[in-house]
Amino acid sequence: MDKENLKRQAAARALEEVRSGMRLGLGTGSTAKHFVELLGEKVRGGLDVIGVPTSEVTRADAERCGIRLTTLDEIDHLDLTVDGADEVDTRLDLIKGGGGALLREKIVAAASDRMIVIADESKWVERLGRFPLPVEVIPFGLAATRRAIEKACGDVGAAGELKLRAGKDGHAFVTDGGHWIVDAHLGQISDAPRLAQLLSAIPGVVEHGLFIGIAGTVVLAGAEGIRTVERA
């Protein structure tokens, strides 16, 4: 079965958790897009939900699918966020931000009672870090921020190359929040919670793609079927 099919299966399983009246966080990326499309079908069939999108791309997708949208200024919290991930480890910690939406994704997930991650099995890893860790930064003082990121990574024994992400036009990729992204190619991160703390303490870092202790459930679709892993 191809990967898109697996992603859609994971999305369909997460959709089973959605009830009428729920306020939902809508993730970003190719897997989350399947969820938004399937949710749209249910909404057109009469399901009453309202969503907060985690990116402008998801906003456009959700609008196209007829899903009612709101903001975190208009409601005080969300019942459930469903989102993809670039890597998930056995503690259900994540790397996110491959699509550049990590900041809004983390704000929305943190405002939710529950986060379900949907993914194909290839995202499941023993240890985070093979996927380059996205770090969203302020353009001002970039060199100083890079040095601080380098030091933070080194302090947890996770040194590697830092690359400023480029957009399709060859210039720096700009996030929905107007920031840039530095991708840290670390190979493996032995202490992700500690690295998350160190990165959060750097003034030029807006947010990073380590989601520690946030996901409650992971739905993984593979050739053998779907498995659901709950946070211990």
Ligand SMILES: O=C[C@H](O)[C@H](O)[C@H](O)COP(=O)(O)O
């Ligand atoms: O910024 C993007 C998000 O964190 C995505 O959820 C993540 O990159 C996974 O995307 P995909 O489902 O396309 O692999």
